[in-house]
Amino acid sequence: MTERQVLRIRHLEIALRTGQRILNGVELGIQPGRILGVIGESGAGKSMIGSAIADTLPRGLGISGGSIEFDGLTLTDMTARTRRSLLGRDIGFIPQEPMSALNPSLTIGHQICHHLARIGLRTAKVRRDRAVELFAEVGLDRPQALLDNYPHQLSGGMLQRVLIAMAFASNPRLVIADEPTTALDVTIQKKVVELIARTREAHDTSVLFITHDLQLAAEICDDVSVLYAGRIVETGAARRIINAPRHPYSRCLNLATPNLKGRMARLMILPGTMPGPVERTGMKGCEFATRCPIAEGLCRTARPPLAEIAPGHWSACHWPERTGTVAVPKAADAVEGFALGSAPVLRAKGLGKAYRQHDWLGRVREVQALRNLDFEIREGEFVGIVGESGSGKSSLTKMIVGLEDVTSGVLEVAGLDRATAPRAAFFDKVQLVFQDPQSALNPRRRIASLVTQALEGRAHALSKADQKALVTELLGKVMLPPDVAGRFPDQLSGGQKQRVNIARALCSNPRLLIADEIVSGLDVSVQAQILELLRALRREAGFSLLLVSHDLAVVRHVCDRTLVMCKGEIVEQGPVEEVFSNPLHPYTRELVAAAQGAGIDGGP
Structure with missing residues (x-):
């Protein structure tokens, strides 16, 4: 006898008013006390499932087919008033942006x-x-x-x-958690995950957990459904799908995710982009065929059905048994480390930062944000900074780029003292790549103008021909075609915008590049593009990198050394592999333990 399901979604279709489908025939079910993860890239339609249940679909979208059943009640047949009475009482919702x-x-x-x-x-x-x-x-x-x-x-x-x-x-029977841990520190993320798991056990609550993070899904979910271009392409037990997928898309997402425990390898970079609703209209074959490493002629002419390939394991692939043959990238080429005798690009000695705060009575107190920092970054070296929010990472990067003044100690960038040298002297020495590619680019300017923005106001302006050649060169460095130069930012994907940000930072040939959480919140496929780009640029450009990230696996994949910061101090530093495999400080051990969790198994 089939166990009762708290949530049952049957053949759900969500479409635009113009007829293009966002979701097409989605089937999901959650049993009492179980956590179902829905995984996929941006644009797959993950959040649309949660919005359809909560009756909060964006304007212009509507349910065009199928049904949503909650605990025996058909939500799609209810009046809006009756449905609202369930929300917050019987159905809880945890949004992405608190x-x-x-x-x-x-x-x-x-x-x-x-x-x-x-x-x-x-x-x-x-x-x-x-x-x-x-x-x-x-x-x-x-x-x-x-x-x-x-x-x-x-x-x-x-x-x-x-x-x-x-x-x-209200001890609800169902909770919808839509990317509830995106961009949170690893220790906070672990606490949130444990909290959701503990609370669902206490109240036998079912959870629909929407995420793009495969490692997080492996840790918290009982079952997983992988969504691509509005369709479920694989569903089954979470650990089986995460570590032994039977659909090429699931396999590619796995190979695109950096790991903290396995061997180092290049990350999988998926070609092209997910087809949108307009492109999918009238498509006869598999939506993933244009990006699939093992696609054949049949894949482009006949859409594979979602079929059971093993008890409780379903895949929408003509040849699920071939999934394991999707090529595992070769081991990363060894990147030559910096020479031991080379000069430091950045040097901090006894560095400190204090802020003055005024209370409502006008009294002033000093808050010490950074204390006695001692470290160096040498030519060609990639260094990562990890630590929780409030550890001082942002204060340090702001001082390096000149947005905050040094209050104690010494900070030298390319041999110049930040406290005494004029700001203009650092223009060609250090550049910053911002976290949010959307807000960092002026939407009214074309890409060509943005990537050469650093040259504006200089005494010797480039000719149009030289500027065009420079734009082409910079776009080539970040693996973008020349025709991107004439576009506006809103015509690019998130990964392309971040590459434009990197190209703009490289325009002045900086000695030191600071990357502040530049892959935070990105899909794993886009993240892989940016991380592999940084590794490729290192072989060509020869700059040093300071990478700020809350993701230890990202730091491990890109950096030589890491600095671990806690409450304004560097509590541990050293080679990445040594620090993460054998942490000495209790705080570092806590970070590593939180980052590892259940995770994705290392190796192919």
Whole structure:
């Protein structure tokens, strides 16, 4: 007898008003107390599933076919009012962006108490007592005091835990978690994952966990469905699909993910992009065929059905048994390390940074953000900085690029003292690649103008011919075709925008490149493109790199050495392999343990 399912999605279709389908025939089911992960790249339609359940589809989209059943009730047949009564009480929702999900003008207590009133708690005292109890359950310190705080006074991890507390407040039967840990520090991510798992066990709650992070899915999910171009291409037990996939797309995502435990290898770079709704209209073959390493003629003419290939394991591939033959990239070429006698590009000695804060009485106090930092970055060396939010990573990078002043110690960039040399002297010495490629590029300027932006205002302007040649050269370095030069940023994908950011930073031939969380939140396939690009540029350009990242696997894949920062101090530094395989400081051991989790098995 088939076990009861809390959520059952049958042949779900979501389409634009013009008829193009975003989701096409999606089938999902979750049993009580189970966690189902939905994995795929941006544009696959993951969030549309959650939005369809919560009745929050964007304007212009609608359910054009199929049904959504929740605990025996058909949501798609309900009136909007009846459906809303289930949300927040029987169906909880954890959004991706905690800051945008909470009203910045209202206190945390006001917002959670309003939610508790909506689900039936009648008196103010009962609501406040329940809110304190929920905050304690999710591990928030000083829960009573938090009620009077505003969202901007809490960290991202604390806000996410507030939203988790609200989602589980009524002991719902189903919780939809839409990328709930994106861009969180690894230790905070681990706490959030443990919290979701612990809470679902306590209340036998089912969870639909939407993510692009394969390692996270392996750690938290019981089952996984892989989504590509609006279709489920593989579904089954999480560990089996993550470590022994039977669809080429699942296999490629695995090979595109850097690991912390296995052997080092080049990452898989998927060619092209996922076809959009317009491109998919009228497509007869497999949507993945144009990018698939093992596609044959049949793949382009006949769409494979989702078929059971083993008990509980389904794949939409004509030849699932060939998935294991998808080529594992060869071991990465050894990149020659920096010469021991070479001069440092950056040198910090006793470096410190203090901020002055004023309280409401006008009193001034000094907050020490960085203390006695001692480290060097040599020519051609790639160094990673890891640590939680608040560890001082951002303060350090701001001082290096000149956005903050040095308050104690020595900071030298290419032999120049940051505290005494004029700012203009560092223009060709250090450049910064920003975290968010979208906000870092002026949407009104063409790519050609953006990549040579660093040359504007110089005394000797380039001729049009020389500028065009320089643009072509820079785009070539970041593996973009010359015709990209005439486009605007909104005509590029996220990975292409980040490559434009890197090209712009390389325009002035810097000695030191600072990359601040440049792959945070990107799909694993796009992340692989950027990481392999950095490795390729190293062989050609000869610059040094300071990579700031909360992802230890990313640092391991790219860097020679790593600095581990905690509360404004460097608590450990050394070769990446040595630090991550045999950490000496308790804080480093905590980071490594949190990053490893269940993870993806190393090796092919």
